[in-house]
Amino acid sequence: xxxxxxxxxxxxxxxxxxxxxxxxxxxxxxxxxxxxxxxxxxxxxxxxxxxxxxxxxxxxxxxxxxxxxxxxxxxxxxxxxxxxxxxxxxxxxxxxxxxxxxxxxxxxxxxxxxxxxxxxxxxxxxxxxxxxxxxxxxxxxxxxxxxxxxxxxxxxxxxxxxxxxxxxxxxxxxxxxxxxxxxxxxxxxxxxxxxxxxxxxxxxxxxxxxxxxxxxxxxxxxxxxxxxxxxxxxxxxxxxxxxxxxxxxxxxxxxxxxxxxxxxxxxxxxxxxxxxxxxxxxxxxxxxxxxxxxxxxxxxxxxxxxxxxxxxxxxxxxxxxxxxxxxxxxxxxxxxxxxxxxxxxxxxxxxxxxxxxxxxxxxxxxxxxxxxxxxxxxxxxxxxxxx
Amino acid sequence: xxxxxxxxxxxxxxxxxxxxxxxxxxxxxxxxxxxxxxxxxxxxxxxxxxxxxxxxxxxxxxxxxxxxxxxxxxxxxxxxxxxxxxxxxxxxxxxxxxxxxxxxxxxxxxxxxxxxxxxxxxxxxxxxxxxxxxxxxxx
Ligand SMILES: [Zn+2]
Numbered sequence: 001x002x003x004x005x006x007x008x009x010x011x012x013x014x015x016x017x018x019x020x021x022x023x024x025x026x027x028x029x030x031x032x033x034x035x036x037x038x039x040x041x042x043x044x045x046x047x048x049x050x051x052x053x054x055x056x057x058x059x060x061x062x063x064x065x066x067x068x069x070x071x072x073x074x075x076x077x078x079x080x081x082x083x084x085x086x087x088x089x090x091x092x093x094x095x096x097x098x099x100x101x102x103x104x105x106x107x108x109x110x111x112x113x114x115x116x117x118x119x120x121x122x123x124x125x126x127x128x129x130x131x132x133x134x135x136x137x138x139x140x141x142x143x144x145x146x147x148x149x150x151x152x153x154x155x156x157x158x159x160x161x162x163x164x165x166x167x168x169x170x171x172x173x174x175x176x177x178x179x180x181x182x183x184x185x186x187x188x189x190x191x192x193x194x195x196x197x198x199x200x201x202x203x204x205x206x207x208x209x210x211x212x213x214x215x216x217x218x219x220x221x222x223x224x225x226x227x228x229x230x231x232x233x234x235x236x237x238x239x240x241x242x243x244x245x246x247x248x249x250x251x252x253x254x255x256x257x258x259x260x261x262x263x264x265x266x267x268x269x270x271x272x273x274x275x276x277x278x279x280x281x282x283x284x285x286x287x288x289x290x291x292x293x294x295x296x297x298x299x300x301x302x303x304x305x306x307x308x309x310x311x312x313x314x315x316x317x318x319x320x321x322x323x324x325x326x327x328x329x330x331x332x333x334x335x336x337x338x339x340x341x342x343x344x345x346x347x348x349x350x351x352x353x354x355x356x357x358x359x360x361x362x363x364x365x366x367x368x369x370x371x372x373x374x375x376x377x378x379x380x381x382x383x384x385x386x387x
Numbered sequence: 388x389x390x391x392x393x394x395x396x397x398x399x400x401x402x403x404x405x406x407x408x409x410x411x412x413x414x415x416x417x418x419x420x421x422x423x424x425x426x427x428x429x430x431x432x433x434x435x436x437x438x439x440x441x442x443x444x445x446x447x448x449x450x451x452x453x454x455x456x457x458x459x460x461x462x463x464x465x466x467x468x469x470x471x472x473x474x475x476x477x478x479x480x481x482x483x484x485x486x487x488x489x490x491x492x493x494x495x496x497x498x499x500x501x502x503x504x505x506x507x508x509x510x511x512x513x514x515x516x517x518x519x520x521x522x523x524x525x526x
Contacts, residue, residue: 119463123395132405133431135395136512143470151472154457154495199460246429246437247479249471251457278428297418374472375482 005091006224007384009038009217009234012346016181016330018109019213022063026107026213026332029153030112031066039227040101045217047072047099049090051082052124053333057170058158062105074100078378079370080280080335082106083216085325085380087341087385088237090218100220107213108333116336117209118142119197134375135190142206142283144374146198149285151251152197153200156301158288160200164191166284167204167309167327174324176353181208182328203283207326210307214338216345229351236383238267240264243376244363255379256293256367262296268382269363271295272385276347276358277318278340278366281325287311290367291318313356322347322356348386361384388502397509404434408508417451417501418512419477422443430479451474451501453515454524473499473515474524484514493517496524507511 011033011108019025027050027188027319032097033041049069054062057292059073069123072093076085083104090102110117116139123131168188191204240255240262252327271294281289288302296318297305304315313319321345323329326336346352352361371377400409410419419428422436422444427435435442458471469485471493487493498521503511 070481087521119461121395123393126393126395129404129433130431131395132398132402134482134507134508136398137470137482138396138468139470139482140461142463143459146461147457147470148473151457151495152458194465196462197463201459201461244430246427247475247481249472249480 001287002223003235003303004235005094005218006347006387007087007216007234008222008224008229009034009040009215009221011215012330013107013167013213013332014179015020015212016179016210017111019112021057021109021344022043023053023109024062025053026109027105028066028211028352030107030215031103031105033102034217038082038217038218038229042066042068045103046070047090047093047102049074049086049102049104050076051086051106051335052077053106053335068103078368078380079338080282081166081380083334083337083341083370084366084382085239085378087216087234088220088239088380088381091234091237094218094220099201100223102218103176104216104218105213106215106303106333107336109211110334111209111211115209115288119298127301130375131274138158141227141372142201143380145283145285146201148160148251149200151287155252156240156303158303160192161188162307163205163284163288164188165309166281166311168189169316170281170321170325170327170348172312172330173356175326175337176355177329180295180324180329181210181316182324191304201283201285207282207331208328208330210330212332214332214342216338216341226352232345232348233385233387235385236263236265236267236384238266238380239378239380240331241378251374252289254289254293254369256290256369256381257377259381260294263381263383268338269383273361274318274349274365275361276322276344276364277320277334278344278364279320280332280336280340280369281321282336282369284327285375286369290369294365294367313358317354319358322352324338337370340366340368344364346383348384392413394508397506400510403430408432411450412442412503412513415503417449418446419449419475421447428477428479430475430481451478452521453499453517454521455485455493455495455497455499456480457495458485458493469493484512486514487517497525
């Protein structure tokens, strides 16, 4: 990416249950945290990016609430992958000269609102042409991902034990994160013994439901170099939207198979060069599919890649989600892309917990799968580099 | 974020594009749309062909037969229930409920055929049931 933009501010809201906080408040508090982290002021912001979790009419309501003076705004909605696309779009917008300092925010409170995220029907827009072909059939998020997992098991021999290793690695990381919702290490047997939610996915194959939020500041290199924090450059990006293709859907392949190679090629790097990966972990199967589709292993070999601690920082094949991820730490507003970016920034700044910090971490990949596998999803990838 | 007065679990029989499907469902007939240009069927039904992007696909009565491409048994609440992706004999794959006496015996590749289940409100909803007369799909 020419004249690569830089992430100079990152902040994860500390709450995991926002009983006494509004959605707009979560966005604003996250923005304040990211600005303080960057050493910039609200008045420096001239670009703003938010997704469907923002309170009100796209960016208008949030910009008004925070009293931002903007010359560029955007609200690409890719579900939980939105923020990863926002980082790329902010970099492109900055490169085009349309803004200098971009703010990206996320905030949500499904826990306080009692949302049954994965197990109850959710509708965002009654006019969506797909609603009547899914909801009357009692389709829900966890059922769709379970169907994907079963098909992967059928095609490639993947096992529940292998999927469980993804949760085990997340829990071994989360024990070092005081903010994590689930801090106790679990074993493969613990995962298999947890209640079956939607066969073959157990409760511990599913991410947490948490309230909270996060924010990022992206700016141009000339501004970044004068700030105190280590500079994280955005050197590659890709995105891909996948639907049912009129009935030709392939359950076991995600958009990461296109967004990943696009981002890696732009950055001029290969999967083997990546020191740290932030991978969307709505469910264990989501991580496994991304590892394959991003090229960290062959298609179908994801089970063997994750087994026996494959994703544990320091001892595994690849350090993934060292904050504990959505499986153990935080999945604010049912949207995991923001927290994946924030932990990648910590890793590249060498500010992750020492027990999970990748030594001399220079190159990170972050990938998000937003929407839902099994119906329609977006995959967004960014490659980040410590300067 | 359900909109008030709207029940997403009840098909909208007033949608002009898809009304015939639900009218046929009330008569126990399962329809697909086929493209006059590329001759392919698709799911879910729509006027503009998702394959060749030409308008004017036409309804036809389908075989109602297919095989299970994948499925899940939801066990978190109430009686276990099955959601599946059915590969229809005509080609496209569709999400649907599967009803079976022995849900623990369901397998990928198993033949199924369509039936309609009465709903408390709205038209009957397609479901698939194991069909021992159907042909098992090779992997
Ligand atoms: Zn056609």
